Amino acid sequence: MTEELYEYIQKTSTVWVREQGQDIKVKDWIVPVWEEAREDWDAVLLGVPLSRSSISASAASEFPKAFRKAWELFTTYYFDEQVDFRGYKVGDLGDVKMHTTDILKCHDNIERAMKSVQQQFPASFVASIGGDHSITAPLVRAIQRKNPDKTIGIVQLDTHLDLRDLSQGPTNGTPIRQLVEGNVVKGENVYNIGLHGFYNAPSLIEAAHEHKVNMISLKQLRSKGIAQQIQEVMEQLSKKVDIVYLTVDMDVLDIAYAPGVPASTPGGMRTDELFDILFEMGKYPIVRAMDFVCIDPNRDNPALSTVKATTYAFLTALASRYIHQRKAVQQLSI
Ligand SMILES: [Mn+2]
Numbered sequence: 001m002t003e004e005l006y007e008y009i010q011k012t013s014t015v016w017v018r019e020q021g022q023d024i025k026v027k028d029w030i031v032p033v034w035e036e037a038r039e040d041w042d043a044v045l046l047g048v049p050l051s052r053s054s055i056s057a058s059a060a061s062e063f064p065k066a067f068r069k070a071w072e073l074f075t076t077y078y079f080d081e082q083v084d085f086r087g088y089k090v091g092d093l094g095d096v097k098m099h100t101t102d103i104l105k106c107h108d109n110i111e112r113a114m115k116s117v118q119q120q121f122p123a124s125f126v127a128s129i130g131g132d133h134s135i136t137a138p139l140v141r142a143i144q145r146k147n148p149d150k151t152i153g154i155v156q157l158d159t160h161l162d163l164r165d166l167s168q169g170p171t172n173g174t175p176i177r178q179l180v181e182g183n184v185v186k187g188e189n190v191y192n193i194g195l196h197g198f199y200n201a202p203s204l205i206e207a208a209h210e211h212k213v214n215m216i217s218l219k220q221l222r223s224k225g226i227a228q229q230i231q232e233v234m235e236q237l238s239k240k241v242d243i244v245y246l247t248v249d250m251d252v253l254d255i256a257y258a259p260g261v262p263a264s265t266p267g268g269m270r271t272d273e274l275f276d277i278l279f280e281m282g283k284y285p286i287v288r289a290m291d292f293v294c295i296d297p298n299r300d301n302p303a304l305s306t307v308k309a310t311t312y313a314f315l316t317a318l319a320s321r322y323i324h325q326r327k328a329v330q331q332l333s334i
Pocket of ligand 1: 158159160162172249
């Protein structure tokens with residue numbers, strides 16, 4: 001492992017005592033990358049603890065810690081598919097180093113950290129844990145700069161378009177605008193799924209039309225069915241792009257399921273729908289990275305509904321990748 005990797009990333013102190021045996025928990029399965037000399041991680045995990053850039057007051061910067069803490073509540077056995085996915089190798093990189101007050105410096109650190117992750121682990125799937133949604137712009141920018149000859153598409157699960165103009169600087173309301181206007185991703189290669197209700201102003205809808213962003217409402221998703229809708233989106237994207245980035249703003253969930261997300265709203269997605277979407281997305285190896293953003297563990301309920309839902313979502317995405325990769329290998333060897 002190069003020194004360079006830890007120029008913009010810090011090792012985390014919330015490391016579990018890992019146990020081995022027949023019955024293991026997620027905390028026993030995810031390994032700090034500095035503890036195991038391995039280059040071929042199936043996935044690496046990057047904490048991105050920034051929330052000064054959130055429009056609504058948010059302590060989403062505390063989420064990576066709360067997320068790691070939740071690992072003791074889940075096993076590596078996925079009952080729905082009757083599979084233990086502990087064979088999928090996941091390394092925890094730690095958290096991006098942040099400046100105390102300077103948001104632009106933080107975004108620069110995120111981009112540099114992601115670039116060194118791409119450099120070090122080019123074949124690994126990258127799961128970033130926010131932080132607020134502003135982190136997506138530097139994360140995707142890093143992938144694009146590392147792969148200048150490749151075209152990137154985005155599947156965005158969100159209640160909002162995140163196409164606000166930059167007059168207030170980069171925030172969790174601007175990442176898609178930044179990526180589109182910065183020519184990192186074309187609007188036509190962005191698919192926003194989960195829009196609903198009264199939360200996007202007409203000027204933002206106009207911006208979406210102008211940039212040809214694909215808008216798929218929650219209603220449309222439900223009437224078409226999740227499997228069908230995701231298949232259509234991924235078939236379209238596979239013809240146009242080389243890499244797909246999946247960004248999950250947990251405010252896509254209904255406020256009843258996600259009390260710990262500052263901008264969650266009534267009328268949003270149910271957790272089972274989110275898990276089904278992530279399971280479907282796991283079928284496509286073209287998806288190379290994902291993030292989960294905007295979870296503030298300090299405003300979650302005492303039952304930790306939101307922290308647990310996000311951890312469940314993360315595990316579903318990885319379990320599905322494991323299951324489908326294994327299927328692909330089995331088919332090759334027949
Ligand atoms: Mn968002």
